[in-house]
Amino acid sequence: MKIATWNVNSLKVRLPHLLDWLAAEAPDVVCLQELKCEDRVFPHAELAAAGYHAVCNGQKTYNGVAILSRHEITAVHRDLPAFADDQKRVIAATVGGVRIVCAYFVNGQAVGSDKYAYKLAWLEALTAWLADELSRHPRLVLAGDFNIAPEDADVHADWKEAILVSPPERAAFRALLGLGLADAFRLFAQPEKIYTWWDYRMMAFRRNFGLRIDHLLLSAPLAPQATRCWVDKAPRKLERPSDHAPVLVELTDAG
DNA sequence: ATGGCCACCGAGGGTGGA
Numbered sequence: 001m002k003i004a005t006w007n008v009n010s011l012k013v014r015l016p017h018l019l020d021w022l023a024a025e026a027p028d029v030v031c032l033q034e035l036k037c038e039d040r041v042f043p044h045a046e047l048a049a050a051g052y053h054a055v056c057n058g059q060k061t062y063n064g065v066a067i068l069s070r071h072e073i074t075a076v077h078r079d080l081p082a083f084a085d086d087q088k089r090v091i092a093a094t095v096g097g098v099r100i101v102c103a104y105f106v107n108g109q110a111v112g113s114d115k116y117a118y119k120l121a122w123l124e125a126l127t128a129w130l131a132d133e134l135s136r137h138p139r140l141v142l143a144g145d146f147n148i149a150p151e152d153a154d155v156h157a158d159w160k161e162a163i164l165v166s167p168p169e170r171a172a173f174r175a176l177l178g179l180g181l182a183d184a185f186r187l188f189a190q191p192e193k194i195y196t197w198w199d200y201r202m203m204a205f206r207r208n209f210g211l212r213i214d215h216l217l218l219s220a221p222l223a224p225q226a227t228r229c230w231v232d233k234a235p236r237k238l239e240r241p242s243d244h245a246p247v248l249v250e251l252t253d254a255g
Numbered sequence: 256a257t258g259g260c261c262a263c264c265g266a267g268g269g270t271g272g273a
Contacts, residue, residue: 061263200260
């Protein structure tokens with residue numbers, strides 16, 4: 001089973017890239033973030049023609065998440081319970097006995113801002129809900145744009161207190177690991193300076209000024225089934241790309 | 256690296272992203 005996550009930064013703009021990429025990589029499950037479209041205009045027909053079922057949780061202009069799957073999708077859940085929020089950031093569903101949680105984490109804008117406080121509160125609510133979700137679904141993947149670079153090795157420069165790397169954000173990431181989740185990318189030896197996001201400005205992609213902020217976390221029963229995890233930079237090289245690259249993990253069918 | 260890009264809405268520049 002091949003599971004991917006990709007922040008497409010507008011599904012409408014990126015649909016041609018997505019369809020080409022689905023044909024090339026044939027992932028079983030794809031978690032998408034930043035759809036920036038309402039559910040009523042979600043491109044179900046185009047994705048069905050490509051062989052994918054889809055469930056979505058979108059809104060106009062901002063946010064929005066979806067799960068695509070070549071196999072049947074069941075038990076769909078939207079949003080964080082017990083956390084009042086108009087922003088569409090979470091969708092979960094079950095595919096082939098695996099619970100897939102797709103999340104677009106809060107950016108936070110700047111350390112100390114109102115949005116930063118919202119980020120930390122949202123992270124706490126996510127973690128509490130995931131503990132509950134894991135108790136019901138031990139075989140679980142948390143996939144998405146975390147907007148957190150967990151370690152210094154995940155940042156191209158020596159940042160310490162900035163947004164996306166600040167100690168409280170990294171503590172929140174470790175709290176997710178504390179639920180028994182493992183960062184799939186770090187289960188394997190990896191080259192240095194592998195990132196998933198590069199600013200559109202300053203030729204950041206060409207200079208590899210990036211951050212590793214998109215992640216696939218595997219619950220304890222799933223982690224031993226992972227055979228590889230990698231970032232696919234190819235779509236980031238195309239004309240009019242998303243600023244994020246997809247991340248993929250492959251799980252054996254055994255277990 | 257931090258003005259510099261990209262996408263949004265809507266009809267021009269303001270907002271948000273990370």
